[in-house]
Amino acid sequence: MKPRSLVSIDDLTTEEIIKILRLAAEFEKDPIRDILRGKVVATLFFEPSTRTRLSFESAVNKLGGKVIGFTDSSSSSVTKGETLNDTIRTVNNYVDLIVMRHPIEGSARYASEIATVPVINAGDGANQHPTQTLLDLYSIQKTQGKLENLNICMVGDLKYGRTVHSLLMAMSRWKTSFNFVAPEELKMPDEYKLYLRNLGLDYYETADLNEVINMADIIYMTRVQRERFSDPMEYEKVKNAYVLHDHMLSETKPGMKILHPLPRVNEINTDVDSNEKAYYFEQALNGVFTRQAIICTLLGLK
């Protein structure tokens, strides 16, 4: 039988998501345990992603497991021309679970079909990054006390942002209403809007953050990158329109929280950091508990 892997957020039923979030809450109360003693986890990072890798390694270490792996493909046999197929078949023999980050889309699904141990997708190109989505869900549930009927305001690069697409798909299970704030060139793609319409969910698009900011339960900020613009003048025009400042938060809902997948550049001014509505660093901590829950779920532990 194929082991259970986590490649795409859609691999999980709503019940399974809720179970993982509940387990993450248990790990938050008591994160240091010996559940993974004697287990070895591989972190195969074919492209660097320090934050994600450290979060996984922290999760494993806190549970008493060991981590082996590489941090970018230049230090692996890929540089010698080894196929992904061969790498997975080999590493497979050494570990109980594989965490993989790879720039090629679909590589994680492929790896999960080859491997005889569970594979966790830690990002496959622009495609999926389900553990980010789960930690976002955990952060939303923890701060709002629920997932149902929330207003989520997504800001910035909604066209290429993998995290916002996955979060949209996942949150649509809980009757979310969405506000999309993006410059013309980086608007939410039609396929996601169609997806929401088919589910009968509301969304509203604007280029002006101030128009919708006070309705939000969650503001999900993303980076607007210069290289996404075909016309550099366009970037110069819009770059400051999608920056959050502390003074913009005065009329927002009291329980509102600001999330960001990090790394941040300048889209959240540092004067926001001390506001109690800033939640992005706690969000990163939640990633450790969520990943502990995911690893244990896939290994059938706990």
Add this chain to the structure above:
Amino acid sequence: MKNENDPKQLLVSAIESGTVIDHIPATTLFKVIKILGLDRIRTQITFGTNLDSKTHGKKAIIKIAGKFFEDDDINRIALVAPNAKLNIIRDYKVIEKRVVEVPDTISAIAKCMNPKCITNFEKVTTRFRVVSKKPVALKCHYCEKITDQERLEII
């Protein structure tokens, strides 16, 4: 008037029993042959191409003696010959007519249009879920991107 059912005037000789695949676009005949693996069949096969079609342009026809296809097999040609019609022949008579239907999943026929998809980097058999049949839209099992009719390429 030419009559295709008149044995004297058949452009491609009749078969005693087997399958006739008609209304294949002339441009995709060889793709159909490849998809159905006809190059590996040992019975008599005759085909004609660039024949005049009453409905659209130039068509091709294949007659395969002693061969009967399962729906799942024949539906694999739907991507390249969506209007193909099958006549099942026994004793020189058409005993059944069938049309092809785009299946729900497509394996090993189409190429994923996403240049960053793993199927374009390693020897991976492509797999798609058909998300729309007309026009055809395929969702890649691996990279989850949509390949639509215009960008559809047969391997």
